[in-house]
Amino acid sequence: MSACRRGCGLRKGRVSEVGQVYSITCVTADRESVFACWRSARLLVAQLRAMHESEDVESLAWVVMPDHMHWLFQLRKGDLATVICRMKARSSLAINRRNATCGRLWQKGYYDRAMRREDDLRAAARYIIMNPIRAGLVEKVGDYPLWDAIWL
Template identity: 55%
Template structure:
């Protein structure tokens, strides 16, 4: 029987993705350091999410930047999911390292993803994502939390 770490590696290397599919992605800060405590500290992450959308790699449906990780509901537009997440991680790391006066790896290796099936409700997944700060006890209302967005706010 494979060890859990080997299974995770196996799943990561054999990940299948397709443009047009919607994914719920989680990316975690190395050692779960709680570095995103306010808007300025999370701004490089927000910029990297927006750049990913501007280049046409992924369409962000919603996201939340928690102190030590992010949740991102996105529709893959082109390429594969691993490349899209790697580009996001690389861009955000450059901005974060510049802001914090540090260098080197910022995010844990890999990421977790869930490919949504067509029948799954996007809005319920979005609510789950943006309510993370409330469930974590960081704020009483998501309106008090500055590091999230959802396309349904604009519709």
């Protein structure tokens, strides 16, 4: 089994489906505040956008917090584990290169939730982008620079 599959696989019993919308949370290794550094955070944002532009996913909303990220997207091709593994690997490589470091950036695995048809995607996006307010980082969402949503 590849390292990608061991560290990025879906939880046991889960399957991924093209066309499905997923809410994903990925956490940095040891909850290190890697993304408190603006340049490191922007490198992660670049990878999220690259995944969207490659048409692997259609990004609906995301927020990068100091030690984790939330991402709401529709899977366009491939499978969920491969998409998350690719995002983690590419962002790790870019950030390690920039910081002249090596080693693990992300915790193994990730939290995924397949959104049901009756779920309100806008409400899910609002919840995601409100994370910086709930964490006490800012008072207004517009004051936090590391988020995006297609509805805004």
